[in-house]
Amino acid sequence: MEKLRFERPIIKRIETGMPNKFGTKTEYDPISHIDGVAVADLIKKYGSPLFVVSEKTIRKTFNDAKRSFYTRYPRVQFAWSYKTNYLDAVCRVFHDEGSWAEVVSGFEYDKAIRNGVKGDKIIFNGPDKSEADLEKAAKNGSMIHLDHFDELYTLIELAEKKNLKPKVAVRVNMDTGIYPSWDRFGFNYENGEAWDAINRIMLNKKLELVGLHTHIGTYILSVKSYGIAASKLSYLASEIEKKYGHAIKYIDMGGGFASKNTLKGAYLPGTDTCPSFDEYAESITSGIINSEIKPENLPFLILESGRALIDDAGYIIGTTLANKRLPDGRRSMIIDVGVNLLFTSFWYEHKITPAHAFTQHTEDTTIFGPLCMNIDVIRQNISFPVLKKGDQFVISKVGAYNMTQWLQFITLRPKIVLIDLKKGVHIIRESETAENFIRMEKTPEHLTSRQE
Amino acid sequence: MKIKKNIAVSENGFVFDPTTGDSYSLNEIGTEFLNLMKAGKSKEKIQKEIMNKYDVDEITFEKSFHDFIKMLATYQLIEDHEEK
Numbered sequence: 159m160e161k162l163r164f165e166r167p168i169i170k171r172i173e174t175g176m177p178n179k180f181g182t183k184t185e186y187d188p189i190s191h192i193d194g195v196a197v198a199d200l201i202k203k204y205g206s207p208l209f210v211v212s213e214k215t216i217r218k219t220f221n222d223a224k225r226s227f228y229t230r231y232p233r234v235q236f237a238w239s240y241k242t243n244y245l246d247a248v249c250r251v252f253h254d255e256g257s258w259a260e261v262v263s264g265f266e267y268d269k270a271i272r273n274g275v276k277g278d279k280i281i282f283n284g285p286d287k288s289e290a291d292l293e294k295a296a297k298n299g300s301m302i303h304l305d306h307f308d309e310l311y312t313l314i315e316l317a318e319k320k321n322l323k324p325k326v327a328v329r330v331n332m333d334t335g336i337y338p339s340w341d342r343f344g345f346n347y348e349n350g351e352a353w354d355a356i357n358r359i360m361l362n363k364k365l366e367l368v369g370l371h372t373h374i375g376t377y378i379l380s381v382k383s384y385g386i387a388a389s390k391l392s393y394l395a396s397e398i399e400k401k402y403g404h405a406i407k408y409i410d411m412g413g414g415f416a417s418k419n420t421l422k423g424a425y426l427p428g429t430d431t432c433p434s435f436d437e438y439a440e441s442i443t444s445g446i447i448n449s450e451i452k453p454e455n456l457p458f459l460i461l462e463s464g465r466a467l468i469d470d471a472g473y474i475i476g477t478t479l480a481n482k483r484l485p486d487g488r489r490s491m492i493i494d495v496g497v498n499l500l501f502t503s504f505w506y507e508h509k510i511t512p513a514h515a516f517t518q519h520t521e522d523t524t525i526f527g528p529l530c531m532n533i534d535v536i537r538q539n540i541s542f543p544v545l546k547k548g549d550q551f552v553i554s555k556v557g558a559y560n561m562t563q564w565l566q567f568i569t570l571r572p573k574i575v576l577i578d579l580k581k582g583v584h585i586i587r588e589s590e591t592a593e594n595f596i597r598m599e600k601t602p603e604h605l606t607s608r609q610e
Numbered sequence: 611m612k613i614k615k616n617i618a619v620s621e622n623g624f625v626f627d628p629t630t631g632d633s634y635s636l637n638e639i640g641t642e643f644l645n646l647m648k649a650g651k652s653k654e655k656i657q658k659e660i661m662n663k664y665d666v667d668e669i670t671f672e673k674s675f676h677d678f679i680k681m682l683a684t685y686q687l688i689e690d691h692e693e694k
Binding site for chain 2: 163166167171481487517546
C-alpha cells in the first residue's frame, strides 16, 4: 500500500472575535510553475535562491499601461526607469517595446548607450551629474533634467566653453496634496523657484528649454495628485507660451505609480487598493488636455514609471532551511532569501507561496532570512501553510528595485534568469563568486607578509 | 507525557479543553498524534504506527514529534510533559 504524504503535525488555538496580527490565510494554491517552467526544475538547474524574470509579464504590463495612456492622449512616450531594474536584458525588453531610457547617473547613462539607446532618447535625471556626464549628454542631444541652480550654471558654462546648446527640462517639485511632499529634487512651484529657473534659462539663451518634469513621489495611491501635478506643469507650459512664445516639447510626469504589492501596515491587500493604469492615465491626461496650452502646441507626455511596470514580472524562488519554535510558541521559518536580496521586504508584506501542494492548515509564522542579523525578517506575521526543510516557495512581485538595491552581504548574490516568450530560460546575470570580491580587495604589504 | 484526561478530541481535528474553555484545531497528522497519545501509547509505538502509514523518515518523525509536544505544553494540554 502506498504511504500517505506526511505533513508536520500542528495544533492551533482557535481565537474568535479578536483581530489577529497574523491575519487570515492568504495562500490557497501553490505556484508550481512560472510561465510554464517548473519551479523545482529551475532550482535544480540554477540553484536556490534564484531570481526569475518573466518576459511575457513585462511585455503584457507595458502594453496595458501603454493602452491606458494612448487611448486618452495623442502623444505619449514611456522612458524606462533604469534604477528600478537595470539588468541589460530587462532594459532591452522595454526598449524593444519602444521605451526610451530614463537614467540618474553616469553609470546608468553609459548602460543605456550600451543597450543601443540613442543619445536623444535618453532622459538624464538626478542630482549627481558630473561635468563629464553633462558634456557627454549635451553632445549626444540627451534631455538633461535640471535639479538645482549649481547644475544649471555648470551647464551654462559648459555650453559657452564647448559651444553647445544643451536640451534641458526643469524638474519641478510641488504640493499635490500628498504627504510626504517630495521637495528635495528640482525647483519648487509654489515659492516661484521653478519660474525663476525657467526665466534664467529663457533669458540666458545658452540652453534650449524642451520640457517640464515632475516626480511627485513613490507608490502614490492618490490619482488626484497626478491630476494636480499635470495641471500645474501645464499651467507653467502655457505661461511660457504666453510670455516667451516658446512651446514646451514635453511634459514629463515621472513615475511613482503603485504596484500591486501590499505596504506594511495596510489593512487591505495592494491588489485591492492600488489604482489601475487607466485611473492614473485619466487623471494625468485630463490635467493636460484641460489646461490652456494651445492645441497646436500640445506637448508629448513622457512617463517614467518603473515599479508598476516591472514588479509583477519578478519572482524570487527559494528553499526552506529550517523551522523552529520561538519562546511564545510562534513558529519561525528560516528561508534562504534574506533582506540582502529582498530589500523591498522592509516596506512590503511580500506574497510568499509554497511551490508544491499543501493542506488548508496554517500556523502563525514569522519568516526569517538566512542572515545572522536580527533585522533579517521577510514576513513578521503571516498565517502560513506548513512547510518543512527543503520545501520550495515563490515570492511574487519582486521585479522592482530588488535586483538593483540588493547587497552583497554575508553571502554571495545568486543568478537571475529570464523566461522568454517560448518558455526558454536564459541566465541574465551570473551568480557571484568569491573571486569577484577577492579581485577588488587589496591588502597592504605589511599585512600580507605576516606569518602565523 | 500524558494528555490531560478531560480534553475532548473530535474526529475531524477539533480539541476542546474544558478547564480553560479554549478550542484548538489540528491538522490530520496532529489529530493522529493526539489520539495515539490520548490512548496512552508510548513514543515508540506512535512512531511505528505513523511510519507504517505515512511517508516519513525517522528524523523527520522525531523532529515533528518533539515540536508537537512543545506546542501541547505551550497550550498546557499535557499533565506531565516529561517523556517516559
